[in-house]
Amino acid sequence: MQPATAALLLTLALAGEAWAAHRNQYLRSFPVHSVNDPCYDEDRPRRCMPDFVNAAFGVPIDASSTCGQGKPARFCDLRDPSDGQPPGGSSGGRSGALESTCEICDETDATKRYPALALTDVHNSNNVTCWRSEPRSGTVDAGPDNVTLTLSLGKKFELTYVSLMFCPHAIRPDSMAIYKSADYGKNWLPFQFYSSQCRKLYGRPTKATISPSNEQEARCVDHNRYSVDGVQGSRIAFSTLDGRPSGRDFDNSVILQDWVTATDIRVIFHRLQPASGGGGGGGGSASHAKSQSTELLGGGKFGGLPKKASDFLLPGGGGRDNPAAVGSGVFTYALSDFAVGGRCKCNGHASRCVKGADGKLECDCKHNTAGRDCERCKPFYFDRPWGRGTMRDANECKARSVFPPQDTAEDLFSPRPQTVANLAAVPSSNPSSSDDMILHHHSA
Numbered sequence: 147m148q149p150a151t152a153a154l155l156l157t158l159a160l161a162g163e164a165w166a167a168h169r170n171q172y173l174r175s176f177p178v179h180s181v182n183d184p185c186y187d188e189d190r191p192r193r194c195m196p197d198f199v200n201a202a203f204g205v206p207i208d209a210s211s212t213c214g215q216g217k218p219a220r221f222c223d224l225r226d227p228s229d230g231q232p233p234g235g236s237s238g239g240r241s242g243a244l245e246s247t248c249e250i251c252d253e254t255d256a257t258k259r260y261p262a263l264a265l266t267d268v269h270n271s272n273n274v275t276c277w278r279s280e281p282r283s284g285t286v287d288a289g290p291d292n293v294t295l296t297l298s299l300g301k302k303f304e305l306t307y308v309s310l311m312f313c314p315h316a317i318r319p320d321s322m323a324i325y326k327s328a329d330y331g332k333n334w335l336p337f338q339f340y341s342s343q344c345r346k347l348y349g350r351p352t353k354a355t356i357s358p359s360n361e362q363e364a365r366c367v368d369h370n371r372y373s374v375d376g377v378q379g380s381r382i383a384f385s386t387l388d389g390r391p392s393g394r395d396f397d398n399s400v401i402l403q404d405w406v407t408a409t410d411i412r413v414i415f416h417r418l419q420p421a422s423g424g425g426g427g428g429g430g431s432a433s434h435a436k437s438q439s440t441e442l443l444g445g446g447k448f449g450g451l452p453k454k455a456s457d458f459l460l461p462g463g464g465g466r467d468n469p470a471a472v473g474s475g476v477f478t479y480a481l482s483d484f485a486v487g488g489r490c491k492c493n494g495h496a497s498r499c500v501k502g503a504d505g506k507l508e509c510d511c512k513h514n515t516a517g518r519d520c521e522r523c524k525p526f527y528f529d530r531p532w533g534r535g536t537m538r539d540a541n542e543c544k545a546r547s548v549f550p551p552q553d554t555a556e557d558l559f560s561p562r563p564q565t566v567a568n569l570a571a572v573p574s575s576n577p578s579s580s581d582d583m584i585l586h587h588h589s590a
């Protein structure tokens with residue numbers, strides 16, 4: 147076969163596909179999108195995105211440690227006996243302060259189990275369900291606890307926050323880290339740290355300022371609440387864009403778009419209680435922690451009483467009224483709710499995510515885009531480079547125009563005998579032939 151024949155074949159093959167695309171464009175001039183399609187304003191493409199959701203809701207979380215799994219265990223909480231009574235007023239006259247109450251966890255008993263499923267069920271403040279770790283020592287001296295919770299979303303999401311709700315009466319951990327993966331768990335990057343000793347435990351300054359040059363770095367925050375929380379429990383919420391300068395111009399910040407993108411979230415609890423006052427925890431830091439927590443708690447709910455959780459937890463730390471709490475190995479990490487707020491990531495080209503043929507979540511891509519995240523153009527829609535849909539420009543992918551503009555509708559819909567199928571039987575020639583201008587053109 148002559149090289150010219152091969153070139154003709156290729157031309158027609160491409161023209162056939164382009165013609166189909168062109169016809170679609172022609173059809174576009176009639177309303178083809180549902181009136182309510184958020185990705186089109188009548189027929190003009192516009193930026194669209196899936197709804198904001200709690201992406202963790204109903205998704206099972208993998209916990210490295212669960213209380214009562216394998217065998218029953220004894221754990222303790224610290225309670226304020228006045229919980230449930232009107233706040234204030236009476237605190238000055240109290241003498242007993244916090245009381246430790248201990249219970250048994252046992253996964254074989256429905257009334258005593260604390261499974262990871264409780265982390266992502268319906269959060270009803272009248273009927274709080276909790277996950278608990280196995281009882282920990284939770285001290286620095288004993289080494290980090292490394293109790294891990296892993297949430298796999300199964301798809302890229304753009305996350306606005308990660309929220310952890312602690313159980314009523316549970317101790318809020320002193321040191322913990324939130325990691326994220328954007329590649330289904332192959333690589334993990336720090337998202338946020340919490341600690342009373344940021345520098346010592348995580349090698350970062352406390353609450354470092356974020357500048358435009360380090361917007362993709364995790365910060366460490368001393369969340370500064372070594373308190374025992376009351377009936378409602380307390381919440382730690384990490385806002386992914388908070389304090390990051392380009393957050394206001396998110397559409398144009400590729401760095402922040404990557405920063406908020408995650409397929410998996412992992413929380414690692416490293417330490418339950420602050421550094422000990424006397425032992426190996428480092429006296430300077432401990433007194434610093436004490437002064438902060440005193441400031442926080444002094445005169446507050448537990449005014450006039452031991453000021454921080456370590457007072458209860460450590461031997462000789464002041465837990466005189468709480469013999470059950472002295473020593474270690476009875477306190478648990480306990481969370482009632484693990485939520486991540488965000489949107490299924492579709493790069494501005496889809497308004498919803500659906501289960502694909504393989505059962506995995508994927509974007510319902512519009513604007514002639516394709517891929518699980520609408521991260522590329524559909525085949526033969528390469529007239530302009532792919533771009534994320536923004537408020538200013540939907541950046542739809544467009545078919546490569548082959549026909550001159552004077553083509554009429556009749557031309558477009560008249561039968562074309564030189565279809566790909568007609569010519570498919572012609573054997574191809576060496577594509578590296580120098581006569582094959584079309585191929586060279588398209589590979590350029």
Ligand SMILES: [Ca+2]
Pocket residue numbers: 264265266267268269274275276482483
């Ligand atoms: Ca729950």
